[in-house]
Amino acid sequence: MDERVFLESIxxxxxxxxxxxxxxxxxxxxxxxxxxxxxxxxxxxxxxRHFDFRYFSPQEVGAKAVEAAASDIVAMGxxxxxxxxxxxxxxxxxxxxxxxxxxxxxxxEGACGRISASLxxxxxxxxxxTLELTMTVIGELQGKRAPCLRSGxxxxxxxCVTGQLGASSAGLRAYxxxxxxxxxxxxxxxxxxCRLDVVxxxxxxxxxxxxxxxxLSSELHYLSAESKVRIEVDEARFPIHPEAKRFAxxxxxxxxxxxYAGGEDYELLFTLPExxxxxxxxxxxxxxxxxxxxxxxxIGGGVRAVERSGYDHxxx
Amino acid sequence: MDERVFLESIxxxxxxxxxxxxxxxxxxxxxxxxxxxxxxxxxxxxxxRHFDFRYFSPQEVGAKAVEAAASDIVAMGxxxxxxxxxxxxxxxxxxxxxxxxxxxxxxxEGACGRISASLxxxxxxxxxxTLELTMTVIGELQGKRAPCLRSGxxxxxxxCVTGQLGASSAGLRAYxxxxxxxxxxxxxxxxxxCRLDVVxxxxxxxxxxxxxxxxLSSELHYLSAESKVRIEVDEARFPIHPEAKRFAxxxxxxxxxxxYAGGEDYELLFTLPExxxxxxxxxxxxxxxxxxxxxxxxIGGGVRAVERSGYDHxxx
Numbered sequence: 242m243d244e245r246v247f248l249e250s251i252x253x254x255x256x257x258x259x260x261x262x263x264x265x266x267x268x269x270x271x272x273x274x275x276x277x278x279x280x281x282x283x284x285x286x287x288x289x290r291h292f293d294f295r296y297f298s299p300q301e302v303g304a305k306a307v308e309a310a311a312s313d314i315v316a317m318g319x320x321x322x323x324x325x326x327x328x329x330x331x332x333x334x335x336x337x338x339x340x341x342x343x344x345x346x347x348x349x350e351g352a353c354g355r356i357s358a359s360l361x362x363x364x365x366x367x368x369x370x371t372l373e374l375t376m377t378v379i380g381e382l383q384g385k386r387a388p389c390l391r392s393g394x395x396x397x398x399x400x401c402v403t404g405q406l407g408a409s410s411a412g413l414r415a416y417x418x419x420x421x422x423x424x425x426x427x428x429x430x431x432x433x434x435c436r437l438d439v440v441x442x443x444x445x446x447x448x449x450x451x452x453x454x455x456x457l458s459s460e461l462h463y464l465s466a467e468s469k470v471r472i473e474v475d476e477a478r479f480p481i482h483p484e485a486k487r488f489a490x491x492x493x494x495x496x497x498x499x500x501y502a503g504g505e506d507y508e509l510l511f512t513l514p515e516x517x518x519x520x521x522x523x524x525x526x527x528x529x530x531x532x533x534x535x536x537x538x539x540i541g542g543g544v545r546a547v548e549r550s551g552y553d554h555x556x557x
Numbered sequence: 558m559d560e561r562v563f564l565e566s567i568x569x570x571x572x573x574x575x576x577x578x579x580x581x582x583x584x585x586x587x588x589x590x591x592x593x594x595x596x597x598x599x600x601x602x603x604x605x606r607h608f609d610f611r612y613f614s615p616q617e618v619g620a621k622a623v624e625a626a627a628s629d630i631v632a633m634g635x636x637x638x639x640x641x642x643x644x645x646x647x648x649x650x651x652x653x654x655x656x657x658x659x660x661x662x663x664x665x666e667g668a669c670g671r672i673s674a675s676l677x678x679x680x681x682x683x684x685x686x687t688l689e690l691t692m693t694v695i696g697e698l699q700g701k702r703a704p705c706l707r708s709g710x711x712x713x714x715x716x717c718v719t720g721q722l723g724a725s726s727a728g729l730r731a732y733x734x735x736x737x738x739x740x741x742x743x744x745x746x747x748x749x750x751c752r753l754d755v756v757x758x759x760x761x762x763x764x765x766x767x768x769x770x771x772x773l774s775s776e777l778h779y780l781s782a783e784s785k786v787r788i789e790v791d792e793a794r795f796p797i798h799p800e801a802k803r804f805a806x807x808x809x810x811x812x813x814x815x816x817y818a819g820g821e822d823y824e825l826l827f828t829l830p831e832x833x834x835x836x837x838x839x840x841x842x843x844x845x846x847x848x849x850x851x852x853x854x855x856i857g858g859g860v861r862a863v864e865r866s867g868y869d870h871x872x873x
Contacts, residue, residue, distance in 0.1 A: 244681045251655060251659045253662075253666055257675065269678065272677065274590040274591065274593045275593060279590060281677065281695065282678065283599075283679060283680050283693050287645065287682055290685065325597055325598070325599040329601055329603065339567060343566075359577060360571065361577055361588065362599065363599060364599050365564060368606065369606065371685045371686060377599050381590075
């Protein structure tokens with residue numbers, strides 16, 4: 242079952258107060274304080290589910306937990322400012338291994354520094370499972386800017402994505418299968434960075450936005466469903482990372498699988514009016530049309546439905 | 558090892574920006590947005606550590622997670638407004654048991670309603686341990702009021718506590734030992750409520766404040782150490798819950814053990830100038846003096862040091 246469906250089926254619909262600009266269901270919530278728009282998100286990062294100390298150093302785990310949570314703030318077009326860190330100890334690392342926990346903390350602090358956010362609080366508990374970091378990131382929209390929601394795409398907009406896709410997923414699969422090489426993919430899997438560097442440019446023009454966490458198919462479906470539009474992508478235009486292409490070729494599967502289902506690229510997927518496309522540093526991969534659903538033009542020119550195949554938060 | 562000592566030993570001291578009124582180390586962090594003072598806290602609530610489904614209904618678990626986290630906002634003299642809920646599935650409850658998770662969510666939503674806070678977001682993940690709820694609560698200080706810190710107690714102040722102490726701990730021990738009766742203690746353990754009802758009155762006058770989470774000895778030591786003062790309490794004045802007294806008598810131990818080491822009362826421990834004492838609904842239990850350490854007058858009139866014996870976040 243999908244995260245969103247699960248949450249909708251257990252929670253009661255809620256009337257929002259006027260101060261709550263955006264409540265549940267987008268990348269982050271947005272609340273007004275006077276003329277300031279403050280953005281909140283929380284994200285859990287769990288040993289054995291989201292990372293593995295066979296591949297990750299403790300610094301890398303701490304930093305990735307911050308970058309992944311901050312990416313939800315960036316996906317609203319906002320800048321992260323403050324971080325709260327809830328650490329649940331567990332697994333095989335006793336609390337007396339201060340060297341290990343110092344390295345983990347250095348990773349958290351280092352990433353906070355990189356994104357210009359302050360670590361202002363947290364919590365410590367001992368759990369009965371594996372190590373966990375839950376990061377709450379608080380950001381702010383600049384000036385009077387509106388948040389970039391999943392629901393703002395309009396027929397006629399272009400669909401764009403930043404950077405290159407697929408490397409993080411290729412790196413993870415290379416680790417899991419014990420495949421040597423693919424060092425840049427492995428590095429990108431361990432040390433992703435949220436796209437704070439381009440958020441101001443893109444946030445000024447995007448009509449809808451989401452970060453690529455769970456895989457491109459999942460994110461395209463979110464934009465399509467929330468904006469109530471049809472999205473058609475041109476697979477030939479996908480900015481596939483060269484190592485992801487090479488990994489897929491060597492392993493005999495389509496690189497599209499890494500793009501659609503792979504995730505953890507933390508790139509920004511967004512829509513914007515065609516005349517704004519030259520203003521943003523991104524690749525045009527498709528178009529928004531009236532209707533519903535996500536479709537892909539394949540290389541032969543045919544059009545087929547793209548099924549949702551991204552990361553399942555509830556998969557065992 | 559103590560939570561605070563552990564965190565201080567792994568984190569790097571940090572220079573705070575002028576917008577950060579209070580960073581790490583108090584009950585919650587405080588940040589300025591224009592002339593608004595916004596208060597942040599996060600707290601994890603873990604099956605098998607903090608609650609047990611042998612005693613708790615899922616609604617009670619959801620509600621207690623909210624009340625416990627909100628209590629940290631109240632302890633700053635602020636009112637909770639928004640809640641983010643990170644749910645890590647685990648233990649023996651499969652995600653298909655929607656009735657169970659709906660009850661858990663109803664508990665979260667019910668407590669949010671009671672404290673007039675809105676549930677504005679969250680996260681869902683599947684863990685490898687037991688069920689966990691990490692609640693982030695965001696509150697605000699009213700008007701131009703300063704936050705009630707742990708560090709503001711001054712020599713000459715009185716030490717006060719709201720409500721009655723010891724029942725939550727008596728209820729937990731009664732459950733653990735299979736002792737029948739003590740129904741009010743058991744109920745108070747399962748369904749505590751943060752003291753939002755008195756926060757405005759107390760917040761207006763308190764010079765320092767903390768909520769009683771880990772046990773009175775631990776909280777007295779926090780106030781003493783952070784305020785750099787000596788605290789002397791009069792044990793004869795402790796507002797011990799009648800069931801806690803009776804439980805301790807029947808089990809042949811001192812009720813003071815439930816007060817000093819018990820915790821989870823979520824009452825407010827605070828200091829204030831003597832002339833303000835009649836303005837607050839609380840019991841005077843001691844006095845602030847110049848010096849350091851926590852001391853108790855016993856019934857014979859002697860004075861002895863109170864050792865720190867509260868809940869240890871890192872105890873196995």
